[in-house]
Amino acid sequence: METDFEALKKRYLSEMMQYKPQxxxxxxxxxxxxxxxxETERGMCSEMSQExxxxxxLALPPTETTPEKSAPLDLPPSSxxxxxxxxxxxxxxxxxxxxxxxVEETPITEQDPEDTDTxxxxxxxxxxxxxxxISDAYVTVTRERNGEEVxxxxxxxxxxxxxxxxxxxxxxxxxxxxxxxxxxxxxxxxRTDHQGYYSVKxxxxxxxxxxxxxxxxxxxxxxxxxxDNREMLVMESQAPNL
Amino acid sequence: xxxxxxxxxxxxxxxxxxxxxAQNVTVSFPDYIKNVASSxxxxxxxxxxxxxxxxxxxxVALNRVYTEWYRSRGYDFDITSSTQYDQYFVKGRDIFENIxxxxxELFNDYIRRQGYIEPLFAQFCNGTTVxxxxxxxxxxxxxxxxxxxxxxxxxxxxxxxxxLVFNAPIQDITPSYPGSPLRNGSRGTDVRLLQVxxxxxxxxxxxxxxxxxxxGIFGDQTESAVRKFQQIFNLTSDGIVGxxxxxxxxxxxxxxxxxAQLYSEGTELVGNSLQYTGLLREGDQGNxxxxxxxxxxxxxxxxxxxxxVSxxGIFGPRTRxxxxxxxxxxxxxxxxxxxxxxxxxxxxxxxxxxxxxxxxEEAVAAPYPGSPLSIGSSGSSVSLLQQYLGLISSVxxxxxxxxxxxxxxxxTKNAVRIFQSEAGLTVDGIVGPATWNAIANTYExxxxxxxxxxxxxxxxxxxxxx
Numbered sequence: 001m002e003t004d005f006e007a008l009k010k011r012y013l014s015e016m017m018q019y020k021p022q023x024x025x026x027x028x029x030x031x032x033x034x035x036x037x038x039e040t041e042r043g044m045c046s047e048m049s050q051e052x053x054x055x056x057x058l059a060l061p062p063t064e065t066t067p068e069k070s071a072p073l074d075l076p077p078s079s080x081x082x083x084x085x086x087x088x089x090x091x092x093x094x095x096x097x098x099x100x101x102x103v104e105e106t107p108i109t110e111q112d113p114e115d116t117d118t119x120x121x122x123x124x125x126x127x128x129x130x131x132x133x134i135s136d137a138y139v140t141v142t143r144e145r146n147g148e149e150v151x152x153x154x155x156x157x158x159x160x161x162x163x164x165x166x167x168x169x170x171x172x173x174x175x176x177x178x179x180x181x182x183x184x185x186x187x188x189x190x191r192t193d194h195q196g197y198y199s200v201k202x203x204x205x206x207x208x209x210x211x212x213x214x215x216x217x218x219x220x221x222x223x224x225x226x227x228d229n230r231e232m233l234v235m236e237s238q239a240p241n242l
Numbered sequence: 243x244x245x246x247x248x249x250x251x252x253x254x255x256x257x258x259x260x261x262x263x264a265q266n267v268t269v270s271f272p273d274y275i276k277n278v279a280s281s282x283x284x285x286x287x288x289x290x291x292x293x294x295x296x297x298x299x300x301x302v303a304l305n306r307v308y309t310e311w312y313r314s315r316g317y318d319f320d321i322t323s324s325t326q327y328d329q330y331f332v333k334g335r336d337i338f339e340n341i342x343x344x345x346x347e348l349f350n351d352y353i354r355r356q357g358y359i360e361p362l363f364a365q366f367c368n369g370t371t372v373x374x375x376x377x378x379x380x381x382x383x384x385x386x387x388x389x390x391x392x393x394x395x396x397x398x399x400x401x402x403x404x405x406l407v408f409n410a411p412i413q414d415i416t417p418s419y420p421g422s423p424l425r426n427g428s429r430g431t432d433v434r435l436l437q438v439x440x441x442x443x444x445x446x447x448x449x450x451x452x453x454x455x456x457x458g459i460f461g462d463q464t465e466s467a468v469r470k471f472q473q474i475f476n477l478t479s480d481g482i483v484g485x486x487x488x489x490x491x492x493x494x495x496x497x498x499x500x501x502a503q504l505y506s507e508g509t510e511l512v513g514n515s516l517q518y519t520g521l522l523r524e525g526d527q528g529n530x531x532x533x534x535x536x537x538x539x540x541x542x543x544x545x546x547x548x549x550x551v552s553x554x555g556i557f558g559p560r561t562r563x564x565x566x567x568x569x570x571x572x573x574x575x576x577x578x579x580x581x582x583x584x585x586x587x588x589x590x591x592x593x594x595x596x597x598x599x600x601x602x603e604e605a606v607a608a609p610y611p612g613s614p615l616s617i618g619s620s621g622s623s624v625s626l627l628q629q630y631l632g633l634i635s636s637v638x639x640x641x642x643x644x645x646x647x648x649x650x651x652x653x654t655k656n657a658v659r660i661f662q663s664e665a666g667l668t669v670d671g672i673v674g675p676a677t678w679n680a681i682a683n684t685y686e687x688x689x690x691x692x693x694x695x696x697x698x699x700x701x702x703x704x705x706x707x708x
Binding site: 121122124127128129130131132133158159160162173174176177179184185196200202205206207208209210211212213214215216217218220221222223224225226233235237238240241242 | 270273281282283284285286287325330332333334335336337338339340342368370371372379380383446447448449474476493494497498500501543544545546572587590591593594595597
């Protein structure tokens, strides 16, 4: 039996696979249908393990252990899915989160040979002009590789609305210190979800070697009586004209 | 803008060329510059190059605001995000931490031509594929590597007859930074203000430990609170309140209290019916317009695309603009008229905010009783007044304690006078609307600042009857 956390993570990954970052971002809603989950059997599942009962997901070894990976994923119908952060709180969130306590690490099996440096990322989630920090938001960091979204990090925000500092493979800083290199940075995609708010997708977020990026995510409440989390706000970063 | 340039608290950016059909977003001025700097240049550049570029970017933005370049031409924004006309701004992008810290330091410094008041329109370009009569971005990197200071870099491109203006005043953000840093061991009214503000912010950000007592003495508790604030808001966590931390605290405090004020205003309006009762359009006036404006104003706190509206009961061009933005954001037909569909959507969005866990937790003082209180007054309003003064006096110890008797005597009058003196009001011992509101706001902020969240250190010791 899976924990809610595990089911949630699978659902996110299946939705990630659907999203193509090259599309022109628009403000209109983007409906992600988790029912078409046939693609989720590849790659992703093998890196996750299935836990019985409600053990803390932090204890999960990041290697494949399950014989179930060839079976189609049974995701709950979207309308019935509700995250229950209150229950999950005990299992993976401590009162004062330590740097790694709420980050589930997944090994990056293929590393781009040019990514010899490390960048750092913190996602900061809030509402109402930073007056309200949003805790327990689900943050997923992925990278596009060969047309697929590869999971790099999955984290929860703490009581101040911040994720722990996440390390990302990056290009060496020297490439951006001289003109002539058109793309001296690596780009990642970030998705943020929380019940009661529109989900947010930040696309093509650039990171530089040795530099910490802070991704602010302002969340907008969903009007009452509307389907939660069916729409998504998409924001795409752009390169400087250098 | 007439008179001396100041830094606007927020700036409205059009997300395209001036005449393009695009959204506007309104963001705080420091956040705008952080975005521009992160969009225009690379964070790996030497610090002096970053500084020089940031000065130029601040000056360009301030020039547009000060000269009312777009507003005077009938546009409803201050600047565009187009590099063809202004400077790059990418809504929702990531901000680089080192750039964020530099902007927190420099956002109220700007360049001006000697002999002129207005901020310089400090044009710039990349210097490789585009050249211009202004700063070369790649050129600044070369100069910085050669050891040039930011000012030297700027004079190279803009001429020697430029000045750098430091620490310009910021609209609605008072008081200004005291000029020298506050640290462990400092004392005074600035420290007490700092403590009150941090306590109020900690209600929304419970990871920040409470400071008690609020005595104007910067000790270990204050230092802990400052360090935690700095860590949350991406400043160097050194426990010292310099200019950057001072203004960051001021901005967050303004956000927090503005939201709280809106909530408490809403409790008066809630009495009004929120049912749709007919079309509302430009030219209409009255209570229904008030309710509309209130919902839009609350929503604008949660959504950068909705501009602020003042709740005055008059449906003018600004209200129409806000309605249009709301309709565009929510995919409704943008006609600036509030029909049943728009009203319904607006109401449901308002309801979702009201029903969120953060609503209703604000301690709210009673509104002004309608006629002034002075020597000889008695009744429940006097009791409330004495109650509010009681909490205030436990923190602002220059104000003597006032027993809650319901009768306004010499003790109460004396306390009121001292409060008025401290608050910069007319010292007459009479509680009219201005004095009442000042007392009520202080009371609310202290009470909200005293609320302890689980895991937090205790706040003030409230006396019995609070």
